[in-house]
Amino acid sequence: MSRPPLPPFTLETAAQKARMAEDAWNSRDPERVSLAYTEDSVWRNRSEFITGRPEIVRFLARKWARELDYRLIKEVWAWHDNRIAVRFAYEWRDDSGHWFRSYGNENWEFDAAGLMRRRLASINDLPINEGERKYHWPLGRRPDDHPGLSELGL
Template identity: 60%
Template sequence: MSFNGKVEKRPPLPPFDYESATLKVQLAEEAWNSKNPQQVALAYTPDSLWRNRNQFLRGRQEIEEFLTQKWESELDYKLKKELWSYNFNRIAVRFFYEYRTKEEQWFRAYGNEMWEFASNGLMQKRFASINDIHINKNDRLL
């Protein structure tokens, strides 16, 4: 795959072993905690498919727009991801994150993600199931 004439690669590359899958999850956590939609979107193939809750996205532009809106409304966002399982080019992750609204209501979101990667290490599919709960500010874990 190429973008602007350059071959894109995002190590670690499949096939994954425990160490490379764990690193891939850690790198994703760090990228999402940067809250930089442009940076995060570059980890996905240009035609990447997403399901995030009840939303279906296709491609980097839609991903970047989604993340921009997300982090404009989910303030003080902090995420923790954990490797659940892996195989050749797929990784399953469980996660939770916390954020607050402009009205100062805090939430914790729990979820699972299924990731599928292209041979160059870019994510080509992401399917996320997520549930939010109200929390008190003093109950935050992150």
């Protein structure tokens, strides 16, 4: 299975890969998201260590059951050969109605077929008031005309 764009990455193809990841994660569909990763993909997400697509699916299902109204924006920070570093911020609320903005960085490594074989994520959560939210698009893909992280001052 091939998942273009393929390494080695350019600025354009790294940005394309980041937007594809953002779109998939904004779908909040664990099965869809898992298809971008190798069968034996290795993750570090905060303090969790995850290996393989079945664990990725279980992790994402738990995540989105807890992080309601999830909306994410990713931005390329750096790229080289088969690696991309992104920064991101996402907004979500818990089941008590408290809002958060989670900030983080991810380091990605891809195989020759364009599947991610390693994802290392560091994430911090900031409680925010509902009035401080910056992401107001309908659930799903971020509209093309919606500002990115830099334009939002994040």
